Amino acid sequence: MEILSLKGEEFEKEVLSQKGKVLVDFYADWCGPCRMMTPIIEEVAEELKDELKVFKVNVDNNQELAIKYDVMSIPTIILFENGEVRKTYIGVTDKNELINGIK
Amino acid sequence: MIYDVIIIGAGPAGVSASLYTKRGNLSTLIIYSDESSLEKAKKIENYYGFENGINGKDLYNVGIKQAKNIGVDTKKEEVLNVLVGNEGFRVITDKDEYNTKAVIFSTGNKKNKPNIKGIDKFEGRGISYCAICDGFFYKDKNVVVIGNGKYAISETNDLINIARHITILTNGKQAPEFRAENVDINTEEIEEINGEKKVEEIILKNHKKIETDGIFIAQGVAGSTEFAKKLGIITKQDKIVVNKKMETNVKGIYACGDCTGGLFQVSKAVYEGTIAGLQVINYIREKYTKGE
Ligand SMILES: Cc1cc2nc3c(=O)[nH]c(=O)nc-3n(C[C@H](O)[C@H](O)[C@H](O)COP(=O)(O)OP(=O)(O)OC[C@H]3O[C@@H](n4cnc5c(N)ncnc54)[C@H](O)[C@@H]3O)c2cc1C
Numbered sequence: 001m002e003i004l005s006l007k008g009e010e011f012e013k014e015v016l017s018q019k020g021k022v023l024v025d026f027y028a029d030w031c032g033p034c035r036m037m038t039p040i041i042e043e044v045a046e047e048l049k050d051e052l053k054v055f056k057v058n059v060d061n062n063q064e065l066a067i068k069y070d071v072m073s074i075p076t077i078i079l080f081e082n083g084e085v086r087k088t089y090i091g092v093t094d095k096n097e098l099i100n101g102i103k
Numbered sequence: 104m105i106y107d108v109i110i111i112g113a114g115p116a117g118v119s120a121s122l123y124t125k126r127g128n129l130s131t132l133i134i135y136s137d138e139s140s141l142e143k144a145k146k147i148e149n150y151y152g153f154e155n156g157i158n159g160k161d162l163y164n165v166g167i168k169q170a171k172n173i174g175v176d177t178k179k180e181e182v183l184n185v186l187v188g189n190e191g192f193r194v195i196t197d198k199d200e201y202n203t204k205a206v207i208f209s210t211g212n213k214k215n216k217p218n219i220k221g222i223d224k225f226e227g228r229g230i231s232y233c234a235i236c237d238g239f240f241y242k243d244k245n246v247v248v249i250g251n252g253k254y255a256i257s258e259t260n261d262l263i264n265i266a267r268h269i270t271i272l273t274n275g276k277q278a279p280e281f282r283a284e285n286v287d288i289n290t291e292e293i294e295e296i297n298g299e300k301k302v303e304e305i306i307l308k309n310h311k312k313i314e315t316d317g318i319f320i321a322q323g324v325a326g327s328t329e330f331a332k333k334l335g336i337i338t339k340q341d342k343i344v345v346n347k348k349m350e351t352n353v354k355g356i357y358a359c360g361d362c363t364g365g366l367f368q369v370s371k372a373v374y375e376g377t378i379a380g381l382q383v384i385n386y387i388r389e390k391y392t393k394g395e
Contacts, residue, residue: 028239030239031236032186032187032235032236032333032334032335033233033236033332033333033334033335034335035187035335036334036335036336036352036353037335040352059239060239066240070228070300070301071240072227072228072229072231072237072240072301072317073227073231073233073236073237073240074236074237075335076227088227090226090227091227091332092335092336092337092352093337094337094339094344094352
């Protein structure tokens with residue numbers, strides 16, 4: 001499942017104003033480990049498509065968002081619930097760990 | 104040239120893997136430099152085939168000779184970095200750089216993470232294990248690199264054109280031979296790392312403070328944990344996660360022996376090396392010979 005990369009102004013609508021859970025993968029194109037995270041995030045999105053929205057944020061183009069959410073290492077995956085940060089995963093994270101953490 | 108497989112580590116796991124990959128006609132290079140656990144074992148008495156036991160160091164050296172005898176290339180160099188290349192991977196050592204289609208990690212059981220108060224709390228909040236991945240977040244900022252060896256220098260070099268100023272903190276160890284305009288070296292021991300939400304300062308044992316925006320951990324000789332972070336390999340409690348085929352989550356990268364956790368025994372390292380070697384043969388055959 002292809003994941004949409006959000007631009008700064010879309011973040012408010014797609015993540016912060018959402019009721020329910022949203023998973024956001026902070027990444028950059030030059031980041032090697034981030035490429036390993038992509039297929040895992042895609043699988044999570046597919047498996048939990050009924051209960052969760054999933055987006056990506058490119059930190060190169062959205063530095064304010066990275067700063068706002070204290071992203072200092074990528075990939076960082078943040079789980080939002082009703083617009084609030086609920087969990088943060090730093091570094092490439094196993095699919096099952098993510099799924100168990102989201103449920 | 105590009106190797107079919109580079110094996111990092113020449114202990115029982117790495118050497119066993121090489122015996123299979125070489126026999127399977129793969130061009131094979133083993134790179135090793137740091138100590139093997141075996142060298143510390145006075146006498147191994149529970150491994151098959153030695154009626155009076157064998158000294159660990161002797162077993163280690165014989166293993167390396169055995170690999171050389173069947174034509175495995177070996178280099179005694181320190182691996183500083185492993186990166187994804189255009190085709191396969193690039194392995195960077197203190198002396199050279201090598202290209203390979205597949206990598207086997209057999210770097211043993213290492214505990215590089217310094218035991219400093221605050222380190223776990225700030226992981227990902229100013230504490231980083233990968234300069235090339237996280238340097239971006241420290242543009243024009245002040246950072247600290249903890250370490251004193253070649254690996255610490257290599258990480259410093261990856262930050263030198265990004266950060267405003269770098270302090271290499273040796274934490275009580277000898278200062279490395281290294282000079283650069285925006286780099287200081289400090290040999291004081293570290294008491295703790297402080298900050299509110301993220302890293303803000305390091306308190307030294309002499310009660311002095313170093314204000315910093317980020318800390319890069321690069322102590323000792325890099326092991327599988329450090330390389331895993333750079334490549335995006337999943338780890339659990341600092342051990343590489345593998346499946347029954349010794350595959351990591353990164354295609355073309357395998358791990359075996361003590362670096363995958365579980366039983367720290369020669370027999371287990373040999374077994375996992377065997378599997379990794381055989382699996383790499385399949386991987387290379389399927390990926391590179393089909394349809395050619
Ligand atoms: C004191 C002691 C006693 C032991 N007694 C026994 C026993 O009686 N029986 C038993 O079965 N097991 C024993 N063990 C455990 C056994 O030694 C290990 O399980 C075994 O050596 C693991 O093999 P390995 O190939 O995974 O790693 P190691 O043998 O530790 O080899 C690691 C290799 O990686 C290389 N390396 C690491 N980092 C780098 C780098 N950055 N660049 C280049 N090269 C690198 C090193 O040079 C080395 O060649 C003992 C261990 C110790 C410490």
